[in-house]
Amino acid sequence: MRNFGYYLDFIVFPIVLPCLVVAAHRFGGSIRPLDSATAVFSGIFFWTFLEYAIHRFVLHAGLAFSADHEAHHAAPKAEIGTPTWLTSLILVFGIYIPAVLVLHVGLGLMFGFGVTFGYLVYSFAHYSLHQWNVSNEGIFYAWKRLHALHHFVGKNGNFGVTSSLWDHIFGTVVEKKRGYLAGNN
Numbered sequence: 001m002r003n004f005g006y007y008l009d010f011i012v013f014p015i016v017l018p019c020l021v022v023a024a025h026r027f028g029g030s031i032r033p034l035d036s037a038t039a040v041f042s043g044i045f046f047w048t049f050l051e052y053a054i055h056r057f058v059l060h061a062g063l064a065f066s067a068d069h070e071a072h073h074a075a076p077k078a079e080i081g082t083p084t085w086l087t088s089l090i091l092v093f094g095i096y097i098p099a100v101l102v103l104h105v106g107l108g109l110m111f112g113f114g115v116t117f118g119y120l121v122y123s124f125a126h127y128s129l130h131q132w133n134v135s136n137e138g139i140f141y142a143w144k145r146l147h148a149l150h151h152f153v154g155k156n157g158n159f160g161v162t163s164s165l166w167d168h169i170f171g172t173v174v175e176k177k178r179g180y181l182a183g184n185n
């Protein structure tokens, strides 16, 4: 039987996203479209850093959920992931509320939209990287390989999943000859 909780992110967050937009319009007053777009893109950019930082400094640092993450490393196709309730609490108390308090109701919620969208893309990317088989060509293969190197070659690098931006900035890129990955994923 499939573990329903493992797939809950893909139901909950696509519902949360339009709710954030509606709430921003309803409670945020009039926001200029350019400001709104800037808040969303800032949120997406901030997510890419969070993705790197949580993976490197929490999951691989013997802190909360490190044991679950180790289990994910040992069995990448197993249905092990961060519970949706925990991600939701982190988003509400770590992102939405602080962003609303620091920025502005509407812009804070749009920033939250960007972070949540980034998380959803990450979540889907990480799921598909491990679960889907792809040919040894193209962008998707390069993307899959980036994370496979983290799993099987260098646990101390390639912490970014959706991009290697922060690995480049912090000097934690792991590379290996093309062709590696045969039989692994």
Ligand SMILES: [Zn+2]
Pocket: 055, 059, 060, 069, 073, 150
């Ligand atoms: Zn890892």
Ligand SMILES: [Zn+2]
Pocket: 072, 076, 126, 130, 147, 151
């Ligand atoms: Zn993984």
